[in-house]
Amino acid sequence: MVTQAAISLASLDKSFPPARSGWRALLQPFEKATVAALANVSLEVREGESVALLGANGAGKSTLLRVVATLLLPSSGHAKVAGFDTLTQSRDVRRQLGYHAGTDHGLYPRLTARQNLLFFGQLNGLSRSTAQERITALAEQFALGDFLNRQVRTLSSGTVQRVSLARALLHRPRVLLLDEPTRSIDVIAAAEFRHFLKTQILRPGATSILFASHTLPEVESLADRIAVIDQGRLLAYDSFSALKQRTSASTLEEVFLQLTGRAGDPSSEVSVA
Amino acid sequence: MISILSQMWLFFWRDLSIARTYRTVFVVEAVEALFGAATFYYIGRFVDSPGLQQALPQGGTYFAYSLIGFVFLDYLNAALETFDHSLQEARDSGTLEHLLVTQTSLPVFVAGSALYPFVATTLRIAVYLLWSAALFGFPLRSANWLSVGVILLASLLAFSGLGILSSSYLLVFKRGNPAKWFVLGITSIVGGTLFPISTLPDWLQVIARLNPVTYALDATRAALLSGASLATLWRPIATLLLFAAILLPLSLSAFAWAVRRTKTTGTLTHS
Numbered sequence: 001m002v003t004q005a006a007i008s009l010a011s012l013d014k015s016f017p018p019a020r021s022g023w024r025a026l027l028q029p030f031e032k033a034t035v036a037a038l039a040n041v042s043l044e045v046r047e048g049e050s051v052a053l054l055g056a057n058g059a060g061k062s063t064l065l066r067v068v069a070t071l072l073l074p075s076s077g078h079a080k081v082a083g084f085d086t087l088t089q090s091r092d093v094r095r096q097l098g099y100h101a102g103t104d105h106g107l108y109p110r111l112t113a114r115q116n117l118l119f120f121g122q123l124n125g126l127s128r129s130t131a132q133e134r135i136t137a138l139a140e141q142f143a144l145g146d147f148l149n150r151q152v153r154t155l156s157s158g159t160v161q162r163v164s165l166a167r168a169l170l171h172r173p174r175v176l177l178l179d180e181p182t183r184s185i186d187v188i189a190a191a192e193f194r195h196f197l198k199t200q201i202l203r204p205g206a207t208s209i210l211f212a213s214h215t216l217p218e219v220e221s222l223a224d225r226i227a228v229i230d231q232g233r234l235l236a237y238d239s240f241s242a243l244k245q246r247t248s249a250s251t252l253e254e255v256f257l258q259l260t261g262r263a264g265d266p267s268s269e270v271s272v273a
Numbered sequence: 274m275i276s277i278l279s280q281m282w283l284f285f286w287r288d289l290s291i292a293r294t295y296r297t298v299f300v301v302e303a304v305e306a307l308f309g310a311a312t313f314y315y316i317g318r319f320v321d322s323p324g325l326q327q328a329l330p331q332g333g334t335y336f337a338y339s340l341i342g343f344v345f346l347d348y349l350n351a352a353l354e355t356f357d358h359s360l361q362e363a364r365d366s367g368t369l370e371h372l373l374v375t376q377t378s379l380p381v382f383v384a385g386s387a388l389y390p391f392v393a394t395t396l397r398i399a400v401y402l403l404w405s406a407a408l409f410g411f412p413l414r415s416a417n418w419l420s421v422g423v424i425l426l427a428s429l430l431a432f433s434g435l436g437i438l439s440s441s442y443l444l445v446f447k448r449g450n451p452a453k454w455f456v457l458g459i460t461s462i463v464g465g466t467l468f469p470i471s472t473l474p475d476w477l478q479v480i481a482r483l484n485p486v487t488y489a490l491d492a493t494r495a496a497l498l499s500g501a502s503l504a505t506l507w508r509p510i511a512t513l514l515l516f517a518a519i520l521l522p523l524s525l526s527a528f529a530w531a532v533r534r535t536k537t538t539g540t541l542t543h544s
Contacts, residue, residue, distance in 0.1 A: 073536045099374040106371035110294040123375040
């Protein structure tokens with residue numbers, strides 16, 4: 001029996017109109033898309049697999065995640081989630097997805113954590129009672145019990161991060177999309193977060209994860225396979241050990257620098273640190 | 274699968290829950306309504322004269338005339354501004370992206386987010402009218418509430434089309450509300466809100482007669498002050514519904530186009 005890929009990208013291209021300023025910005029929405037953000041990207045994420053998108057700032061990682069999340073339309077090629085096409089079956093695609101961005105939690109600060117979770121859970125098709133049950137269960141897993149009835153604006157950034165991730169998991173999605181998930185939290189909270197993902201999400205094997213990161217320990221710790229992206233192009237897609245073998249490198253940083261042709265360029269180390 | 278109606282209710286619940294955290298707002302708005310009603314009453318006392326009263330339809334006072342004009346403008350403002358406001362707020366707060374990856378469509382989000390402001394506007398107007406009736410003798414006894422409700426609903430439907438068109442503009446161009454500027458700008462001069470259109474020059478009266486707000490206001494005044502029935506008011510109601518029948522499908526198509534365009538250009542969630 002052939003198993004369905006959790007995510008499948010085929011010859012995916014995405015281009016944007018050039019950025020304009022002044023009065024020409026008015027015409028920008030109608031200009032031709034000439035700036036390539038993704039070029040001919042093809043990859044598959046298997047059921048239960050965790051895949052990291054590794055690249056410098058502006059490499060196209062977030063664009064790729066946003067195409068999969070149906071927030072952007074591809075210029076050409078196809079993106080499918082659990083067999084559903086993001087262009088023609090976007091609602092079915094969103095039913096399979098949980099989305100969490102480390103940079104922008106997008107919660108209502110004046111609602112409590114519980115109210116936020118109830119609202120988004122029900123928008124994702126859960127009944128109120130099911131949403132309540134799952135909130136209680138997730139609150140236990142995420143150590144959120146004491147914070148559920150507090151307004152989000154009064155919570156620490158680490159706690160808000162956990163609430164946001166709980167929101168992404170509430171409807172038990174098959175695919176979890178994470179955009180720089182630990183970017184705005186401290187080292188301890190980030191380590192806890194990774195531990196949670198490994199033990200609670202990845203180990204049971206029911207959820208696939210596609211995450212963008214330029215935190216190398218995070219990629220090493222969580223990813224079964226790594227997709228190295230540079231200037232919108234997929235340079236390599238394999239396990240960490242296979243990439244090391246291919247590049248004769250000993251660390252992920254060396255792998256990245258060799259694959260992107262930046263070995264010996266000191267400025268590039270900063271962007272992937 | 275949950276229905277569109279229950280999703281709309283969720284947006285109402287969200288906005289009500291947020292509004293409840295600003296506990297003083299309800300009190301402040303009730304007091305504001307009192308000051309507003311008092312302002313119109315004293316302006317009315319100042320300008321009421323036999324000559325002006327003859328110019329006023331339904332033979333009412335200027336106080337009643339201007340208060341209804343103001344109340345209607347409040348509704349019009351809500352219809353024109355709410356859709357834009359909810360979209361812009363979601364974009365600025367970062368919630369838009371997270372709403373769009375749920376199973377809710379963007380039209381449901383925009384329409385659902387308009388529910389609470391519409392209900393809040395209705396309540397605010399009710400408080401206005403109650404203050405006016407209790408303290409300043411605003412004549413509420415002869416009102417035909419069924420007619421008032423139908424006219425306000427038809428007006429909301431008609432002008433929501435313009436509000437949704439404005440949201441489409443906002444999605445693509447990021448700032449500005451041309452529908453509000455155009456409709457409120459014209460209405461403040463030739464809508465018959467604060468003075469009768471019979472006081473305008475002939476050519477402006479022609480423009481006033483082309484403005485659906487004029488019909489909606491005339492009908493609201495007739496229903497509130499003279500207790501006009503639905504049968505008497507069928508013409509303005511039909512005009513408003515015709516306006517809605519043209520504008521709503523047009524605005525929804527424009528909105529769908531704007532969403533697609535901004536998902537292509539990558540600016541859907543940009544401020």
